[in-house]
Amino acid sequence: MALGKTPYFEDVDIGAEIPGLEKGPLTTAHLMRWSAAMENWHKIHYDKPFTMEHDKLPGLLINGSLKQQFVMQLLADWAGPQGWAWKASFQFRAMNLVEETVRVWGRVTEKRAGPDFGLIDIELGIVNDAGKESTPGTAIVALPFKNGKVLPYPFVPPKF
């Protein structure tokens, strides 16, 4: 739950891990609840015979659309109420099957100071219980300076 404080740009170190997020085990009930919330009735998330016999998949899949929510939560939680999770990019390289627990992780790879606030580059991913990576990606989070200005809202993409 995003109740943490926003880190200041100056306090973030390159190479630092950002607090991970664990979700699961994700059961068919979780997947059905998500399907209902977004009104997506793709059978590969709840109809096992169709998934395995018709679509030739190994089992019911955790929705990519659900995994991307977890990525955004990881970033927004870390950015806190005064930061801004501006960009996220990820590929669904491997499937996550129902009943898996997934852990979203992130690591600071670079930081860039602009005139009014700073940008933090992050590499991220989602691993399952076995440590297998399924969703490698990157993100950019904007953070304020100590004693600096409040970030613009709506967020205005910087030129640096």
Added chain:
Amino acid sequence: MSTLSESLKKYIGMQSETEVACDTVERGAVRRYAQAIMYEDPIFDQTCENNARFGGPVAPPLFPTHMFRRAFGQPDPIQDNATNPDFDGIVAATSSQGLPAIEPLAGYALLNGGSEIEFFRYARHGESIKLTSRYADITEKETSKGPIVLVVTESEYRNSEGELLIRTRRTQIRRK
């Protein structure tokens, strides 16, 4: 170039009409969504200190991307396909983001390949959201598991005042 690639070319660059979501950002829909993603931040529920700068209660970041649903009176693809053994449950609003279905890929399975998301502003409770999309690229590719088609769709989500909330670039994997 294969016959399939040739038939897909006409879709590249195709742009949707602006589509307005059939419902505004509803508090109950936000609650169900936040609970489904297990992200029950108070900023999504009621006015609080942490959403003051957003103008009050907001929806989770990607909520607007899931607001384009079947309106009252529109054809019901679930019932229309009740006896179709090949119907995979995907409804147009999920798969096409307001764009016409790609006819040569009818019957192809769909998997989510990945996304690039730019996030500018939360959707506030009560706001109306509109969407425009375009097919940015469609390419056929050989893999060890057979041929696949990568469909790249770019979309923009705005409120009724035209303020940009989210820009996405999604890749869908389609295969026989």
